[in-house]
Amino acid sequence: MAIQWFPGHMHVAQKKVAETMAKVDMVIEIVDARMPLSSSNPMIEKLRLHRQRPALKIINKTDLADPKLSQLWLNYFRQQAGTEALLMGEDNKQAAIKQIAVLCKKLAPFRNDAEKPLRAMILGIPNVGKSTLLNTLAKRKVARVADTPGVTKSQQRIETLDGVILYDTPGLMWPKVEHEPSGFRLALGGSIGRNAYDEILVAYFAIETLRERYPKELMARYKLSSLDGSVDELFNLIGRKRGALMAGGVIDEQKTADLIITDYRSKAIGRMTLEVPDDFIGVDLGSGDDLPDVLETEDDD
Known part of the structure; x- marks a missing residue:
């Protein structure tokens, strides 16, 4: 994304x-x-x-x-x-x-x-x-x-x-x-306007990342006995456990995504860092290649 x-x-x-x-x-x-x-x-x-x-x-x-x-x-x-x-x-x-x-x-x-x-x-x-x-x-x-x-x-x-x-x-x-994981992290942390991303995809990213880096905290927050299964299955299980349901017992995906994102931002899941320096080995974060013309401005001593 x-x-x-x-x-x-x-x-x-x-x-x-x-x-x-x-x-x-x-x-x-x-x-x-x-x-x-x-x-x-x-x-x-x-x-x-x-x-x-x-x-x-x-x-x-x-x-x-x-x-x-x-x-x-x-x-x-x-x-x-x-x-x-x-x-x-x-x-x-x-x-x-x-x-x-x-x-x-x-x-x-x-x-x-x-x-x-x-x-x-x-x-x-x-x-x-x-x-x-x-x-x-x-x-x-x-x-x-x-x-x-x-x-x-x-x-x-x-x-x-x-x-x-x-x-x-x-x-x-x-x-x-350009760096997709960075885009998801920025959205999850609240630094991007909501009109620029899909909350459900960001919630999926949160589950995937926390399952890898903070599995115990993720399980404790949502009372999960296991983290087996797909991200989609875990997303639906979290929604069901938190009562994010519509008529007929259908998962309310938007509500589930919002609660996962809110839980992360408020540290309800725990104190969590989404990246380490080694994640960026060989990564070009881009942007800045076309620096503004005002670079020609002389330094002010």
């Missing part, structure tokens, strides 16, 4: 991000701890590498993710050149936020005074927690917050009390998610 969800305001935002990249010293990218690489925008990565900008990867929503795999991803990002990373969730948010300015100044030590304050662009795909973090860093409400992807639609410039200037951007997808 290749995902295509690129609302009109994102076309404008894509060009604005490329222009602003020339004016900042570094990039702060927020990724989803449940799918860290699938939620990292490949277009942003290519833009920042073109500009030779260091990056701080904030692995957000760790309270929803597998703790052991969050540590694995932290180590993975820290091994990349010019990159720092930190874990952040509801259980450690304040401690993590205190580290952001420290890590930013470590990545860009030449911009550290009132005359030349550090300038950072804060980026992330829709619904990854960017607006909530921005409001916390600014210590006031500067961005709208919602569970619906695509709420922030314009760029802002914010000065923080730590002496860092942040450029906020809309949650930005790339035109087409």
Whole structure:
């Protein structure tokens, strides 16, 4: 399932991000701890590498993710050149936020005074927690917050009390998610508008993935004695056990899909991560091959 969800305001935002990249010293990218690489925008990565900008990867929503795999991803990002990373969730948010300015100044030590304050662009795909973090860093409400992807639609410039200037951007997808598993993960995690995917197919993907990676948790949540059989059979069994039935005892597929997706997003099934670095060996995440013309903009010192 290749995902295509690129609302009109994102076309404008894509060009604005490329222009602003020339004016900042570094990039702060927020990724989803449940799918860290699938939620990292490949277009942003290519833009920042073109500009030779260091990056701080904030692995957000760790309270929803597998703790052991969050540590694995932290180590993975820290091994990349010019990159720092930190874990952040509801259980450690304040401690993590205190580290952001420290890590930013470590990545860009030449911009550290009132005359030349550090300038950072804060980026992330829709619904990854960017607006909530921005409001916390600014210590006031500067961005709208919602569970619906695509709420922030314009760029802002914010000065923080730590002496860092942040450029906020809309949650930005790339035109087409070619890597099918990544598309399913993004849909399951809630980063894609509902009009861009089939909930039933996403629920099937959830069952297939969790049966492989978290079988005990899947069985416990839906009181399954076995995970034998096809994904379709397990889907119907879950629907029946949860009472998602129509007249005549027919499975309500839409209701069953919705409850499986909701259970995953709310961690009712458990804290689960959908991918590990080895899943991407030999994978080209694509998008970003056609970088905007504004790459010709000169760097702003």
